[in-house]
Amino acid sequence: MQLRWRDMDMLGHLNQSVYHELLEEGRAAVMTELMSRAGNGRVHGAYVLAHVDLDYHTEVRKDHGEVEVVVRVSHVGTSSFRLHHEIRLPDGTVAASGETVMVAWDPVARGKRALTEAERAALSPELAT
Secondary structure, eight states, X not given: OBOOGGGBOTTSBBOHHHHHHHHHHHHHHHHHHHHHHHTOSOOTTSEEEEEEEEEEOSOOBGGGOXXXXXXXXXXXXXXXXXXXXXXEOTTSOEEEEEEEEEEXXXXXXXXXXXXXXXXXXXXXXXXXX
16 A cells, blocks of 8 residues: 555654554455455444454655555454454564454344354355465
8 A cells, every 4th residue: 555645643653543553444345355255245334343453563654655554364153253454564574463353233123233154154264365
């Protein structure tokens, strides 16, 4: 993902809130791919973000130009799943890493729901790497 001037803070490195924007973009891309495998046409709104854990390891500067966002499934439960994520510099250095927990959402009942068998199969860590 290309870094923009507005992404930087007064110290000349990536603003902490932009890390979360990058993770959201990576997560959305992965979710779209995984749910197309499950034949689930309702990707948007079918899951909610329940938790984000993010550790910052090294700074990201504007002169890095771009970063790679890597997202993979690390665990699948009954109604939720965990995604491990990394933000990597162009040389492969991990600048930030952590996990998010996504919960399957029922928009009518306004609460969590069980993952379908098709979703669980699509989210299998072996398939999502």
